[in-house]
Amino acid sequence: MNSSLINIGDELLIGQVVNTNAAKMSQMLGAAGIEVAQVITIGDDAEAIRTALTDALRTSEIVLITGGLGPTKDDITKKVLCDFFHSELYEDAEALENVKRRMAAHGRELTDINRQQAWVPRCCTVLNNPLGTAPGMWFDTQDGNGRRQVVVSLPGVPFEMVGLMENEVVPRLREAFHTGHILHRTLITQGIGESFLSDLIEPWELALPRNIRLAYLPQPGLTRLRLTARGDDPAVLQQQVETAVQGLMQIAGQYILCDGFDTLPEFIAHTMVTAGLTLATAESCTGGAVASQLTALPGASEYYVGGVVSYSNDVKESVLQVSHDTLVTHGAVSEETVIQMAEGVRRQLHADFGIATTGIAGPGGGTPEKPVGTVWIAVASEHGTITRKLSIPRQRAQVIEGTWQQLLGLLGKCLKERT
Amino acid sequence: MNSSLINIGDELLIGQVVNTNAAKMSQMLGAAGIEVAQVITIGDDAEAIRTALTDALRTSEIVLITGGLGPTKDDITKKVLCDFFHSELYEDAEALENVKRRMAAHGRELTDINRQQAWVPRCCTVLNNPLGTAPGMWFDTQDGNGRRQVVVSLPGVPFEMVGLMENEVVPRLREAFHTGHILHRTLITQGIGESFLSDLIEPWELALPRNIRLAYLPQPGLTRLRLTARGDDPAVLQQQVETAVQGLMQIAGQYILCDGFDTLPEFIAHTMVTAGLTLATAESCTGGAVASQLTALPGASEYYVGGVVSYSNDVKESVLQVSHDTLVTHGAVSEETVIQMAEGVRRQLHADFGIATTGIAGPGGGTPEKPVGTVWIAVASEHGTITRKLSIPRQRAQVIEGTWQQLLGLLGKCLKERT
Numbered sequence: 014m015n016s017s018l019i020n021i022g023d024e025l026l027i028g029q030v031v032n033t034n035a036a037k038m039s040q041m042l043g044a045a046g047i048e049v050a051q052v053i054t055i056g057d058d059a060e061a062i063r064t065a066l067t068d069a070l071r072t073s074e075i076v077l078i079t080g081g082l083g084p085t086k087d088d089i090t091k092k093v094l095c096d097f098f099h100s101e102l103y104e105d106a107e108a109l110e111n112v113k114r115r116m117a118a119h120g121r122e123l124t125d126i127n128r129q130q131a132w133v134p135r136c137c138t139v140l141n142n143p144l145g146t147a148p149g150m151w152f153d154t155q156d157g158n159g160r161r162q163v164v165v166s167l168p169g170v171p172f173e174m175v176g177l178m179e180n181e182v183v184p185r186l187r188e189a190f191h192t193g194h195i196l197h198r199t200l201i202t203q204g205i206g207e208s209f210l211s212d213l214i215e216p217w218e219l220a221l222p223r224n225i226r227l228a229y230l231p232q233p234g235l236t237r238l239r240l241t242a243r244g245d246d247p248a249v250l251q252q253q254v255e256t257a258v259q260g261l262m263q264i265a266g267q268y269i270l271c272d273g274f275d276t277l278p279e280f281i282a283h284t285m286v287t288a289g290l291t292l293a294t295a296e297s298c299t300g301g302a303v304a305s306q307l308t309a310l311p312g313a314s315e316y317y318v319g320g321v322v323s324y325s326n327d328v329k330e331s332v333l334q335v336s337h338d339t340l341v342t343h344g345a346v347s348e349e350t351v352i353q354m355a356e357g358v359r360r361q362l363h364a365d366f367g368i369a370t371t372g373i374a375g376p377g378g379g380t381p382e383k384p385v386g387t388v389w390i391a392v393a394s395e396h397g398t399i400t401r402k403l404s405i406p407r408q409r410a411q412v413i414e415g416t417w418q419q420l421l422g423l424l425g426k427c428l429k430e431r432t
Numbered sequence: 433m434n435s436s437l438i439n440i441g442d443e444l445l446i447g448q449v450v451n452t453n454a455a456k457m458s459q460m461l462g463a464a465g466i467e468v469a470q471v472i473t474i475g476d477d478a479e480a481i482r483t484a485l486t487d488a489l490r491t492s493e494i495v496l497i498t499g500g501l502g503p504t505k506d507d508i509t510k511k512v513l514c515d516f517f518h519s520e521l522y523e524d525a526e527a528l529e530n531v532k533r534r535m536a537a538h539g540r541e542l543t544d545i546n547r548q549q550a551w552v553p554r555c556c557t558v559l560n561n562p563l564g565t566a567p568g569m570w571f572d573t574q575d576g577n578g579r580r581q582v583v584v585s586l587p588g589v590p591f592e593m594v595g596l597m598e599n600e601v602v603p604r605l606r607e608a609f610h611t612g613h614i615l616h617r618t619l620i621t622q623g624i625g626e627s628f629l630s631d632l633i634e635p636w637e638l639a640l641p642r643n644i645r646l647a648y649l650p651q652p653g654l655t656r657l658r659l660t661a662r663g664d665d666p667a668v669l670q671q672q673v674e675t676a677v678q679g680l681m682q683i684a685g686q687y688i689l690c691d692g693f694d695t696l697p698e699f700i701a702h703t704m705v706t707a708g709l710t711l712a713t714a715e716s717c718t719g720g721a722v723a724s725q726l727t728a729l730p731g732a733s734e735y736y737v738g739g740v741v742s743y744s745n746d747v748k749e750s751v752l753q754v755s756h757d758t759l760v761t762h763g764a765v766s767e768e769t770v771i772q773m774a775e776g777v778r779r780q781l782h783a784d785f786g787i788a789t790t791g792i793a794g795p796g797g798g799t800p801e802k803p804v805g806t807v808w809i810a811v812a813s814e815h816g817t818i819t820r821k822l823s824i825p826r827q828r829a830q831v832i833e834g835t836w837q838q839l840l841g842l843l844g845k846c847l848k849e850r851t
Contacts, residue, residue, distance in 0.1 A: 308719025
């Protein structure tokens with residue numbers, strides 16, 4: 014039993030919007046034991062929608078569709094689904110109530126266009142969407158062999174989709190299909206390249222039970238290993254994965270930064286909160302990305318006190334108290350400056366750890382001595398300050414991402430060594 | 433003539449990684465006049481790869497594949513493509529040189545696994561990838577009617593994919609296919625809901641030339657309108673779009689914040705640099721997201737001096753000089769506090785504009801009086817300070833995104849009114 018996702022929207026195909034819905038829906042389905050076999054992204058085009066739906070129903074029992082439910086001309090999904098299932102549109106009283114409620118809450122008049130949002134195919138089950146005007150639609154159908162298939166249409170607005178998935182779609186799918194269990198476990202490795210790691214752990218990997226798969230997820234400065242186990246009994250899966258992880262620890266334990274955390278920020282948050290430590294950030298080239306990554310997680314305020322984005326030298330001097338002489342003598346992108354930034358923010362913001370970045374994110378600003386991608390990072394604590402020089406001769410977004418990843422990796426290493 | 437993208441990787445289907453490659457590739461292809469008809473995301477599975485490729489070749493002349501080229505067991509794309517095209521693998525001398533060069537540059541020994549990266553199908557044209565060890569592979573083929581088709585396999589690592597697209601794939605596709613032109617133009621509207629806007633501009637939309645499409649891209653607090661024109665003559669397209677925009681200005685000009693910028697940060701950067709203005713940020717609930725959005729664009733240092741992430745009240749007091757009394761009397765999430773944050777950061781960092789956020793991003797921290805999603809934003813300048821109270825009762829990521837979008841919208845409005 015598996016699912017296909019169909020994400021509809023011209024904006025996805027011209028690259029103006031990144032398809033984050035697919036990732037979010039996959040996470041939610043995976044947690045419910047429903048595997049996603051494919052994601053199909055197409056434009057607001059009737060023929061493409063019909064073809065994608067037909068193809069998806071050939072391989073999947075569950076087809077979830079997002080997008081194209083807005084009130085405007087380019088939104089045609091509802092009409093296409095209505096035809097596909099040989100149904101007709103009618104005005105659903107409950108959906109209309111919801112539209113009216115939302116308009117009233119925003120102090121707005123009900124227009125004909127708003128009202129059209131309450132028209133749905135007669136053959137579907139209407140899923141109430143209290144966060145928006147477009148209801149979800151659940152279609153029950155079956156394949157050539159009479160096996161049950163489900164098609165669900167959801168709005169493309171991310172939080173509306175998430176609300177409907179949580180409250181309506183996932184619970185109904187769990188009930189409609191006998192869902193097996195999927196267990197994921199991620200380990201983050203550091204200090205060894207992907208191919209060397211692969212060489213090292215090959216015998217262990219080959220000996221894994223057939224229902225456990227291994228995936229390598231390389232990132233700047235680290236490689237994540239993800240084990241995925243499938244089966245009917247959660248306790249058995251848990252035991253199998255535990256045994257596999259113990260085996261891995263024996264052959265590659267020295268490279269394993271942490272076990273059971275999907276991302277570095279999660280590991281850092283857990284470790285700092287548990288140890289009662291606080292953190293402050295001083296960022297130049299990353300421009301707030303380090304702070305933003307840390308604070309994207311709930312509960313960040315339990316260890317993160319704040320930070321300074323010291324883009325100009327003035328701010329480095331006035332807020333972080335980097336010495337003017339250092340900036341003139343060594344430049345803003347230097348080991349001396351990054352040390353003073355990390356120690357400055359730690360001192361000024363009264364934190365246990367201060368971490369800092371300074372570098373040339375590009376595309377401008379490079380020199381022969383300090384080309385684009387030259388970056389210094391530092392971690393300051395009561396035990397002193399550790400620095401690293403990075404060289405990331407790439408595009409701006411990669412320099413920024415590589416820098417925060419490596420900085421959090423360095424902080425993770427310091428935290429691991431404390432314990 | 434159109435293209436299909438196939439993005440391969442189990443990590444995409446379990447939602448651990450968001451598929452940013454699809455958006456980036458679509459942008460690059462669109463700029464070259466090549467439309468993307470569909471994006472298919474599948475796992476590292478031979479049967480799924482074959483099916484997706486067969487389906488894609490049924491509808492598209494160009495099929496671009498990413499992922500599954502790494503040196504590890506779960507990477508099977510190369511093998512599948514080799515079989516698909518009835519070819520055999522050989523060790524390509526130039527690709528091997530590249531692998532050796534990269535290993536040497538990192539001071540690492542050449543392992544058998546590294547060396548396997550240089551094995552490619554005999555029938556393909558090898559595309560050199562100086563940024564990584566996996567080369568790109570270009571396959572020339574044809575459909576049942578003898579029309580030329582091209583399949584290209586690229587690594588899934590984003591910056592390697594981008595490098596190969598820029599230097600190899602797009603120039604070769606332009607040469608191989610007679611590519612038409614596509615012209616996009618985006619206008620950002622503010623102060624009117626999507627459906628009201630749709631009502632207002634319907635007559636104009638219906639009168640658009642058939643080769644121009646309109647798309648609505650709603651975001652928190654604003655709606656982007658994107659016109660897409662297709663044709664052979666760029667000058668004609670330019671003229672058509674210009675005429676369309678002038679027509680839109682006449683009926684909805686009061687709602688149009690800017691014309692010709694894809695995003696708010698681009699509009700803000702352009703406007704501030706042109707006017708010689710500087711900006712500083714003070715962030716609580718957005719935790720660096722405002723700074724990060726602004727500094728993601730090249731050249732941000734021309735107007736952005738820096739910012740403070742004042743997550744704790746201590747930092748609000750010590751760095752931003754928010755008064756202790758205000759924090760005690762009105763709380764951190766209050767109009768009084770956000771005003772002092774915006775004015776404080778403007779003063780402390782010597783900027784023309786200071787912008788600030790404070791709120792409850794959740795999921796914890798809400799109270800009956802100030803539930804999760806209660807946010808205050810402010811824009812301070814020499815003309816005084818403007819505030820807005822937001823209510824975004826949603827998930828953490830949505831509260832953060834909604835807040836920075838609305839804050840930049842408010843700043844954009846202030847900047848528009850100056851001119």
